Amino acid sequence: MRSYRLFCLWLALASGSALAAGSGQTGALLFGLFWVVLAAAVMGTLASKLGIPAVVGQVVAGILIGPSVLELVRPETFFLTLAEIGAIFLLFMVGLETRLGELLRVGREALLVAVLGIALPLALGFGFGLWQGQTNVSALFVGTALVATSVGITAKVLQELGVLGERFAQVILGAAVIDDILGLTLLAVVSGLGNGEELSAAQVGLTLGLSVGFVAAVLALGIPLVRRAQPRLQRLSLSRAFNVALVVGLGLAALSTVAGLAPIIGAFLAGMVLAEVKDEVAFESKVHAIEAFLAPVFFVVVGLQLDLGTLTQPTVVVAGLALTLLAVVGKLLGGLLGARTLGPREATLVGLGMVPRGEVGLIVASLGLGAGLIGETVYAEVLLMVLLTTIVAPLVLRAMWRRERLVQQAP
Amino acid sequence: MRSYRLFCLWLALASGSALAAGSGQTGALLFGLFWVVLAAAVMGTLASKLGIPAVVGQVVAGILIGPSVLELVRPETFFLTLAEIGAIFLLFMVGLETRLGELLRVGREALLVAVLGIALPLALGFGFGLWQGQTNVSALFVGTALVATSVGITAKVLQELGVLGERFAQVILGAAVIDDILGLTLLAVVSGLGNGEELSAAQVGLTLGLSVGFVAAVLALGIPLVRRAQPRLQRLSLSRAFNVALVVGLGLAALSTVAGLAPIIGAFLAGMVLAEVKDEVAFESKVHAIEAFLAPVFFVVVGLQLDLGTLTQPTVVVAGLALTLLAVVGKLLGGLLGARTLGPREATLVGLGMVPRGEVGLIVASLGLGAGLIGETVYAEVLLMVLLTTIVAPLVLRAMWRRERLVQQAP
Numbered sequence: 001m002r003s004y005r006l007f008c009l010w011l012a013l014a015s016g017s018a019l020a021a022g023s024g025q026t027g028a029l030l031f032g033l034f035w036v037v038l039a040a041a042v043m044g045t046l047a048s049k050l051g052i053p054a055v056v057g058q059v060v061a062g063i064l065i066g067p068s069v070l071e072l073v074r075p076e077t078f079f080l081t082l083a084e085i086g087a088i089f090l091l092f093m094v095g096l097e098t099r100l101g102e103l104l105r106v107g108r109e110a111l112l113v114a115v116l117g118i119a120l121p122l123a124l125g126f127g128f129g130l131w132q133g134q135t136n137v138s139a140l141f142v143g144t145a146l147v148a149t150s151v152g153i154t155a156k157v158l159q160e161l162g163v164l165g166e167r168f169a170q171v172i173l174g175a176a177v178i179d180d181i182l183g184l185t186l187l188a189v190v191s192g193l194g195n196g197e198e199l200s201a202a203q204v205g206l207t208l209g210l211s212v213g214f215v216a217a218v219l220a221l222g223i224p225l226v227r228r229a230q231p232r233l234q235r236l237s238l239s240r241a242f243n244v245a246l247v248v249g250l251g252l253a254a255l256s257t258v259a260g261l262a263p264i265i266g267a268f269l270a271g272m273v274l275a276e277v278k279d280e281v282a283f284e285s286k287v288h289a290i291e292a293f294l295a296p297v298f299f300v301v302v303g304l305q306l307d308l309g310t311l312t313q314p315t316v317v318v319a320g321l322a323l324t325l326l327a328v329v330g331k332l333l334g335g336l337l338g339a340r341t342l343g344p345r346e347a348t349l350v351g352l353g354m355v356p357r358g359e360v361g362l363i364v365a366s367l368g369l370g371a372g373l374i375g376e377t378v379y380a381e382v383l384l385m386v387l388l389t390t391i392v393a394p395l396v397l398r399a400m401w402r403r404e405r406l407v408q409q410a411p
Numbered sequence: 412m413r414s415y416r417l418f419c420l421w422l423a424l425a426s427g428s429a430l431a432a433g434s435g436q437t438g439a440l441l442f443g444l445f446w447v448v449l450a451a452a453v454m455g456t457l458a459s460k461l462g463i464p465a466v467v468g469q470v471v472a473g474i475l476i477g478p479s480v481l482e483l484v485r486p487e488t489f490f491l492t493l494a495e496i497g498a499i500f501l502l503f504m505v506g507l508e509t510r511l512g513e514l515l516r517v518g519r520e521a522l523l524v525a526v527l528g529i530a531l532p533l534a535l536g537f538g539f540g541l542w543q544g545q546t547n548v549s550a551l552f553v554g555t556a557l558v559a560t561s562v563g564i565t566a567k568v569l570q571e572l573g574v575l576g577e578r579f580a581q582v583i584l585g586a587a588v589i590d591d592i593l594g595l596t597l598l599a600v601v602s603g604l605g606n607g608e609e610l611s612a613a614q615v616g617l618t619l620g621l622s623v624g625f626v627a628a629v630l631a632l633g634i635p636l637v638r639r640a641q642p643r644l645q646r647l648s649l650s651r652a653f654n655v656a657l658v659v660g661l662g663l664a665a666l667s668t669v670a671g672l673a674p675i676i677g678a679f680l681a682g683m684v685l686a687e688v689k690d691e692v693a694f695e696s697k698v699h700a701i702e703a704f705l706a707p708v709f710f711v712v713v714g715l716q717l718d719l720g721t722l723t724q725p726t727v728v729v730a731g732l733a734l735t736l737l738a739v740v741g742k743l744l745g746g747l748l749g750a751r752t753l754g755p756r757e758a759t760l761v762g763l764g765m766v767p768r769g770e771v772g773l774i775v776a777s778l779g780l781g782a783g784l785i786g787e788t789v790y791a792e793v794l795l796m797v798l799l800t801t802i803v804a805p806l807v808l809r810a811m812w813r814r815e816r817l818v819q820q821a822p
Contacts, residue, residue, distance in 0.1 A: 026488070026491060026492050026495055027665075027668045027674075029488075029492050030492070030495065030496075030499075030661070030664060030665045030668065030674055031665045031668075033496070033661060033665075034658075034661045034662050034664075034665045037654075037657050037658055037661055038658050038662070041651075041654035041655075041657070041658055044654075045651065045654075077437070077440075077488075077489065078488065078489055078492055080437060081437050081440045081441070081489055082493075084437055084441065085441075085444070088441075239703060240452075240456065242700070242703060242704075243448075243452035243455075243456070244452075246448050246452070246704060247445070247448055247449050247452055250441070250444060250445040250448055251445050251449070253441060253445075254438075254441045254442045254444075254445045257438045257441065257442075263438075263441055285696070285700070286700035286703060286704075287700075288700075289653070289696070289697035289698075289699075289700030289701060290700060290701060290704055292650055292653060292697065293653075293657060293697075293701055
């Protein structure tokens with residue numbers, strides 16, 4: 001009996017490796033993907049039935065099937081990359097819903113929200129780190145982890161609620177782009193400091209200029225270009241139009257990394273550019289299908305990376321809760337002050353929308369841990385902050401929007 | 412200037428690694444995916460305009476951007492796995508077009524085509540190897556590489572031509588399933604021999620039984636189950652129905668590896684099972700969008716793995732051409748003899764459909780090379796055989812079907 005099971009196992013491995021031509025990983029990855037998709041479907045549906053954003057259910061699904069609990073899937077490069085592609089298609093779709101004109105109309109608010117939403121959490125996190133007795137560099141890393149906003153989480157919640165066209169949602173999206181430009185520049189500076197290489201003001205200016213220039217160039221050149229190409233695009237078959245959308249979306253996502261931006265920013269810009277012709281050229285339904293497949297993978301993979309095994313000491317939990325409080329206060333204040341022209345309720349929604357730290361907070365913390373700039377304890381505290389902001393903010397945002405709408409609908 | 416470019420590079424790497432949390436690979440993989448999608452779109456369109464199957468253009472695209480020519484992308488695990496997922500969605504779609512009843516009606520022909528299409532190439536390849544002076548095990552590996560049929564390539568050509576419902580196409584699909592069952596069992600036996608472990612007849616019987624049992628069980632249990640669940644499935648929203656399709660497709664693909672089958676066979680069965688309700692439950696268009704994105708990735712990745720750099724010696728090219736001839740003759744004879752009840756023309760189409768060796772031939776050769784059972788020279792010969800059968804067979808198949816149709820349409 002035992003030899004039979006061994007033989008089955010051997011065969012499974014042999015045929016699993018079938019397409020990997022010797023790497024032997026593909027079969028296991030396929031099973032992993034099955035678990036990810038199954039968990040996302042089950043927990044997403046359950047969450048929706050409970051009146052909770054599906055995103056939250058999917059992040060929890062990732063925690064459940066990940067290293068913390070069931071250990072069915074590990075956050076390997078394959079899943080991280082597939083998740084990134086999922087986030088790319090998500091922001092591409094969100095971009096398709098976004099018109100540049102409307103975004104520019106709230107440009108001042110978005111800029112203020114982004115700048116305040118970076119300055120306040122950075123200062124709070126840095127102060128907290130110093131107060132804890134961390135080194136300057138370690139405290140700076142904590143501050144930087146508090147800066148990161150995961151726009152993917154919020155964007156999905158806004159998409160689910162069908163409010164991407166609302167003014168507060170436009171502020172969030174605009175702020176997210178600026179947040180990414182400033183945040184990645186900050187990360188470059190802080191990482192440089194950690195390595196003992198101080199970046200000159202000229203270099204920082206260059207980095208900033210490159211990112212800003214990329215965004216401006218894509219929009220300034222892309223939109224007229226797409227408009228001019230419209231007659232030709234309209235004549236394309238559905239499958240060719242879809243190919244064009246894929247090439248533009250993935251191309252700008254890849255290019256944005258060269259400009260020092262996250263790939264999702266490039267995908268968002270690609271969506272905004274193609275939004276100009278989406279009513280005339282049919283490709284949206286196909287892009288939507290890919291988003292429906294891969295965006296849940298992104299949320300589950302965020303959960304996979306949240307290894308709760310590190311949260312064992314009560315002191316870490318207490319410090320993590322304090323850090324979470326600062327993380328929330330920093331972004332909420334940033335939203336309230338930056339978007340005060342929208343009124344206190346919408347400004348609160350903006351602040352809430354900037355709260356989830358998701359994968360971006362994890363990246364900063366992982367970079368710091370990997371480079372030996374922060375310790376295991378600080379990493380665990382940041383992890384708890386990421387977990388709570390990622391899961392709780394969407395819950396509050398959704399509940400608040402629902403109440404808001406009821407108030408509006410009442411006479 | 413130099414420090415500026417270094418800084419850009421550093422930033423690109425830093426932000427590329429952004430979502431990989433330290434693995435540093437994601438940015439590069441994203442660029443790779445962009446090249447794959449771009450090359451597939453351009454070469455697929457070009458091929459279609461030249462009246463050639465898009466698949467052929469996409470395999471050539473993979474050769475062009477791969478290690479042989481432009482060196483833009485390497486066949487890494489990520490691409491191999493994504494390609495496998497593409498093949499899974501392709502065969503899932505093909506399964507959706509296939510009804511069990513129609514497949515069983517040509518069951519006898521399919522079985523004969525599969526058995527002859529394995530026995531003849533195996534014998535020819537083994538004989539050729541021995542004639543070349545190879546060891547018994549090496550010659551057996553060459554024979555096994557000649558056995559492999561890449562149904563993905565043919566299935567896509569048939570799908571493009573819109574002839575999946577024709578009798579000869581059903582014979583090809585049925586034969587492909589049986590071919591996979593027998594082929595993977597053969598590979599297990601031959602690999603075992605290579606490792607000096609002879610499998611007993613009982614073990615071989617068990618392997619065969621497991622594969623056959625899996626196929627029979629999925630169809631015998633799945634179809635009534637899906638029919639019974641139809642009323643509940645019909646009430647699902649589009650996105651939930653799509654989730655069910657994803658879970659069933661990926662689940663059966665993963666499970667089939669445990670039964671000693673290729674994942675695409677499980678996906679094909681999943682498609683056949685869900686075909687029962689596809690007219691009532693809307694998920695096909697979404698699955699189709701994912702296939703449209705990922706199936707071209709599969710064909711490009713087949714090309715990526717064809718490193719022509721190994722084909723430098725004229726003697727290797729001559730031996731490879733001879734091997735190709737045997738590979739074609741073996742499958743053509745298998746088709747002609749096995750499907751002779753369909754008449755000589757359709758039987759030839761069946762034989763042609765079984766000719767492409769694609770990724771499956773590469774896997775057998777790579778396994779043999781990796782285990783030291785075949786040498787570099789023999790590997791290069793098999794590579795040429797895979798290249799030619801994969802590219803030429805679809806060309807001939809399409810041309811022959813077109814002429815056939817003209818003959819039928821003429822009064």
